[in-house]
Amino acid sequence: MIEESGRVVAVEERLAVVETVRKSACDACSAQNACGQGLKRHISDHSASHMHIRALCDFPVREGDAVVIGIPESAMLRASFWVYLSPLLFLIVAIGFGSWLGLPEGYLIIFSLLVLGAGFGITACLFHNENRQKQLQPVVLSWQLMNQEKAVKGVSEHQPAMT
Numbered sequence: 794m795i796e797e798s799g800r801v802v803a804v805e806e807r808l809a810v811v812e813t814v815r816k817s818a819c820d821a822c823s824a825q826n827a828c829g830q831g832l833k834r835h836i837s838d839h840s841a842s843h844m845h846i847r848a849l850c851d852f853p854v855r856e857g858d859a860v861v862i863g864i865p866e867s868a869m870l871r872a873s874f875w876v877y878l879s880p881l882l883f884l885i886v887a888i889g890f891g892s893w894l895g896l897p898e899g900y901l902i903i904f905s906l907l908v909l910g911a912g913f914g915i916t917a918c919l920f921h922n923e924n925r926q927k928q929l930q931p932v933v934l935s936w937q938l939m940n941q942e943k944a945v946k947g948v949s950e951h952q953p954a955m956t
Contacts (some may be wrong), residue, residue, distance in 0.1 A: 794863040796934065801858045802845065809850040809933055812843055816951055848931040857938040868928045875916050883912030 799813035848862045886910030891901040 794868055796861050796863045796867055798859065799846070801854050801856055801860055803856060804854060807824050807849060808847050809854050809860065811846050811848055811860055814843060815845060846931055848933050850933040852933055852936050854933065854936050860933050861935045862931045863934045864929065864931045872929055876899040879916055880909055880912035927948060
């Protein structure tokens, strides 16, 4: 389970809007003060380093509560494959097939780009599937009341069983 902590900023029906701090590799880099990226990060506004995530929530959370949200690693791995590798595989197959057909270079480039676009389209259609979206929906794993030290941990009905 990939976990991230944050603070609840809004509560909707069975959803909590959680504000998390966007982390980058600059935080752990020893050259962050001498680097252009590190300088840019320090100059940028506060809102650019924060992100709002809608997470399924079965706990009675309120605004200001600290929560831990999570998403299954296997779902994230499958999503990464489909988003990054499948369009590239479409492109490689298109180049091979176009070369096998003996297409001239200009037509081969156009054909390959069309197939790459089709690969992105197929991937987008796969991710508009409601079941796949539910697999990628973050869930609140645990929460801590705003002015209390004791954290409440529980199993959400949306959290997959650990095997």
